[in-house]
Amino acid sequence: MTERTDTSRVAPPLAATELTQQRPQRRRPLHEEAAERLRDMIVEGELAPGERVREQAVCDRLGLSRTPLREAMKVLAAEGLVTLQPNRGATVADLSPADIADTFKVIGALEALAGELAVERVDDDDIAEMRVLHYQMALHQTRGELPEYFRLNQRVHERLVELSGNQVLIETYRQLGGRIQRQRFVANRWAGRWEQAMHEHEQMLDALAARDGRRLADILRLHLDNKLTAVEHIDRDGRPRHDAAAD
Numbered sequence: 144m145t146e147r148t149d150t151s152r153v154a155p156p157l158a159a160t161e162l163t164q165q166r167p168q169r170r171r172p173l174h175e176e177a178a179e180r181l182r183d184m185i186v187e188g189e190l191a192p193g194e195r196v197r198e199q200a201v202c203d204r205l206g207l208s209r210t211p212l213r214e215a216m217k218v219l220a221a222e223g224l225v226t227l228q229p230n231r232g233a234t235v236a237d238l239s240p241a242d243i244a245d246t247f248k249v250i251g252a253l254e255a256l257a258g259e260l261a262v263e264r265v266d267d268d269d270i271a272e273m274r275v276l277h278y279q280m281a282l283h284q285t286r287g288e289l290p291e292y293f294r295l296n297q298r299v300h301e302r303l304v305e306l307s308g309n310q311v312l313i314e315t316y317r318q319l320g321g322r323i324q325r326q327r328f329v330a331n332r333w334a335g336r337w338e339q340a341m342h343e344h345e346q347m348l349d350a351l352a353a354r355d356g357r358r359l360a361d362i363l364r365l366h367l368d369n370k371l372t373a374v375e376h377i378d379r380d381g382r383p384r385h386d387a388a389a390d
């Protein structure tokens with residue numbers, strides 16, 4: 144990993160490559176890096192819901208010692224992604240269908256509120272930044288690159304929440320959002336959902352650019368509702384569920 148020398152105090156120019164960097168330029172504490180890697184492993188299904196996290200295997204995989212790994216686990220536990228049990232270590236959270244549905248509803252409401260607040264504050268640079276993220280994401284969608292698409296999708300949603308400028312909302316979203324990231328990821332494997340999601344993102348961008356808070360809030364709520372519908376039709380790996388209650 145390259146370490147950036149801090150010669151420039153001026154913000155770098157806005158460029159797609161800057162915006163799509165997965166990791167910030169500044170060197171972060173090891174446990175934060177580890178938490179990010181573990182989040183990706185959970186979201187992408189490498190660590191399955193209900194699976195016990197084997198410390199040694201993960202340390203080897205990430206090239207870490209146990210101390211930062213354990214610190215990372217505490218971060219993930221606070222986000223509801225893993226549960227920590229004395230003498231058993233960490234287990235990947237396994238939410239019930241009711242917990243998942245309830246969380247989607249709350250996240251939908253938080254994002255809708257974020258949209259309403261954001262339109263009051265965004266400037267043209269913010270909208271341009273969102274547009275760049277959007278087109279990068281769209282490119283991955285046309286290429287069928289789901290993990291890359293999904294990281295940008297997360298960034299778009301997080302950025303929108305940040306643009307609300309409401310710290311309580313931002314923190315609440317960070318605490319709750321993680322627990323349904325896996326479901327948000329697999330939802331796109333449901334027939335037609337990925338294209339539908341991309342279309343909804345186009346409408347979001349239009350509403351943001353038009354600074355139409357009500358329209359943006361409606362689309363965000365719909366986006367999360369449609370995602371939940373997709374999740375209810377598939378199993379945890381994204382395969383169609385034959386016993387889906389919604390059929």
Ligand SMILES: [Zn+2]
Nearest residue numbers: 296300340344
């Ligand atoms: Zn989205």
